[in-house]
Amino acid sequence: MNLISNLEWRYATKQFDSSKKVSLENLEQIKKAIQLSASSYGLQLYKVLIIEDPELREKLKSASYGQNQITEASHLIVFCNYSAVTEKHIEEYFILKSKIEEVDIPDLKAYSDFIKADVHRKSNIEKDRWTSNQTYIALGNLLNACAELKIDSCPMEGFEAEKYNEILNLEEQGLNTSVIAAIGYRSSEDAAQHVKKVRKPIKDLFVQ
Ligand SMILES: Cc1cc2nc3c(=O)[nH]c(=O)nc-3n(C[C@H](O)[C@H](O)[C@H](O)COP(=O)(O)O)c2cc1C
Known part of the structure; x- marks a missing residue:
């Protein structure tokens, strides 16, 4: 299974080679993998920002505890969830x-009402957590797609969401920074690439 060898190949890259850029063609494939991600009811209640601008990334780095991946990677991917559904x-x-499935809207009303009622039952905190959860499924697909393309990546939660929201003007769009990922190519000097994977033994991780 290619997926397993890809997962063994990938690691959370700490030092990127900033001279190497992800091609537009590869970026399109990564976008497609994110687009095809499963989401609750299929609602895809998030937006994904792909940031290259060095000045903007300098600002974001200061809101990311100075982590170098923010500025050294080829692209910074910011997953933003719609916090208020x-x-x-x-x-x-x-x-x-209705357009894609060629079904009339009134024929979908019962299902639509069901989802609206379900969402309505959630508190604001639950809505935010629910939509944020969906971004992690997309993040997983991004990591897998990158690994298949032999593109390095680092998933990251080490940032201050409020500062990101401010820098990226997200709040006015009803968005919140959920999780981010730096993608690009590893530096040959990145010591992390030589570190063995630490994973719980299968027997401890699973109950079967
Ligand atoms: C949601 C999430 C957040 C993470 N945040 C950071 C981060 O802010 N900075 C960082 O260097 N690594 C971060 N990591 C990387 C993890 O530390 C890494 O995936 C874990 O130690 C397993 O190692 P591996 O991915 O190299 O196999 C994060 C990983 C995940 C999944």
Whole structure:
């Protein structure tokens, strides 16, 4: 299974070779892998920012405890969840669904009402956590797609979300920074590439 050897190959890259850029073609494949991610009800309640601008990344680095991956990687990927889910989000999904599946909107009403009621039951904190959770599925696909393309990556939670939201003007769009990933190519000097993987034994991780 290629997936297993890809997962053994990848590691959380600490030092990128800033002279190497991910090609547009590879970037399109990574975007496709994110687009195809599963999400709760299929709503995809997030946006993904792909940031190259060095000045902007300098600002984000200072909101990321100075982690060098932010500025040294080829691209910085910022996953932003819609923290306040509204009926409009659900209606937009059903407009898209009706177009793609060629079903009349009224025929989808019962299902739409069911989702609206389910979302309505969630508290604001639950809504934020729920949509943030979806971004981690997309993050997983990004890591796997990168590994298959032999592109290095580092998933990251070491940043101050409030500062990111401010720098990227996210709040006014109802968005919140959930998780980020730096992607690019490892530096030959990155010691982390030689470190053995630390994983729980299968027998401890699973109950079967
Ligand atoms: C959600 C998440 C957040 C992480 N945050 C950071 C981070 O801020 N900085 C960093 O260098 N590594 C970060 N990591 C990398 C982990 O430390 C790393 O994946 C873990 O130690 C396993 O090592 P491996 O990915 O190299 O196999 C994060 C990983 C995940 C999945």
